[in-house]
Amino acid sequence: MSFFNKFKSKKSxxxxxxxxxxxxxxxxxxxxxxxxxxxxxxxxxxxxxWLAIHAFDFCMNLKEFCEVIREVCSHxxxxxxxxxECLWTDPVKKVASKVxxxxxxxxxxxxxxxxxxxxxxxxTKMGVEFDKDFEAIIRTFFKFMFRIICHLYxxxxxxxxxxxxxxxxxxxxxxxxxxxxxxxILERRDFSPLQELIDAWIxxxxxxxx
Ligand SMILES: [Zn+2]
Numbered sequence: 001m002s003f004f005n006k007f008k009s010k011k012s013x014x015x016x017x018x019x020x021x022x023x024x025x026x027x028x029x030x031x032x033x034x035x036x037x038x039x040x041x042x043x044x045x046x047x048x049x050w051l052a053i054h055a056f057d058f059c060m061n062l063k064e065f066c067e068v069i070r071e072v073c074s075h076x077x078x079x080x081x082x083x084x085e086c087l088w089t090d091p092v093k094k095v096a097s098k099v100x101x102x103x104x105x106x107x108x109x110x111x112x113x114x115x116x117x118x119x120x121x122x123x124t125k126m127g128v129e130f131d132k133d134f135e136a137i138i139r140t141f142f143k144f145m146f147r148i149i150c151h152l153y154x155x156x157x158x159x160x161x162x163x164x165x166x167x168x169x170x171x172x173x174x175x176x177x178x179x180x181x182x183x184x185i186l187e188r189r190d191f192s193p194l195q196e197l198i199d200a201w202i203x204x205x206x207x208x209x210x
Contacts, residue, residue, distance in 0.1 A: 018081075018196070020157045020166075026200055029170040035178040036208065047183075048130040052122055054179055055141045059112050061172050062145055066105050068163065069156045076100035078147075080193040081154035086147055091140050101151050108144040115141075135185075142176075142185045149173055150193040173197075174206050181210045 019025060031038075041050050078086040078101040087096040088104050091111060099107065116122050121131045131137065152160070152169065160166045177198065180186035191198060201207040 018154065018157065019161065020153050021196055021200060025157075025161065025166055025170070026197075027204065027206075028167040029174055029206070030167050031171055031175070035175055036182075038175070039179045039182045048134055051135070051138050051183065051185070052130070055112075055138055056116055056122070058145055058172070058176050058179075059109070059116065059141065062148060062176075063109055065152060065160075065165070065169060065172065066109070066148065068165065069152070069159050070102065072159060073102050073105075073156065074100075075102075075151070075155055078104040078151065080147070080150055082192055086151075101155070105148055105151075108148060112141055112144065139185050139187075142180050143187060143190065145176065146180070146186060146190055146194075149176065153197065154193060174201060177201070177207055181207065184210070 039054075041047055077098045078088070080086055085098060086104060088099045088107050089096040090107075115137060119125075119128070121134065121137060123130060153173070157166065157169075160169050177186070198207060202209050
């Protein structure tokens, strides 16, 4: 293939609008209106407690969505929609390695579930303080989950449509993004693989511009 053809085919691929940006799918979600009231920190609730509950819920829900496409996910290595490889960086060993999307997902959930079970980080007993690094750990949770969500949208959205689960995925994702933006726990520099979806949802008042 000549350089020109290569460039042309790359460009035309980029011009195809992802299915999730089609109006029909963009607005398909189960909860009407915006989520301000749902995500706002209730009076007398500790912020870390609120972050912990949500990190746990999002993690469990997202895991279910990943299970659904597990058998059909053969993307290797894990890529994002803008053509960059997503390396898995072990949060403890700090070693980055090239992995498939399936491995990335499994490693991320393995790490998150172990942390959730760790009483020093996610205390379940009254009067026990949260770990001093709790907020940094929550940021890592949200970073991993956001990357997985990007993969689901950019490589598997059609699978969810075929299974009639697209509105459920949109509900989880809009809630996740609203919460992440509200508490400023998502890194904006990571947004690019889903930037168009985020912008479209801001336009539709599904998300709030922060
Ligand atoms: Zn995949």
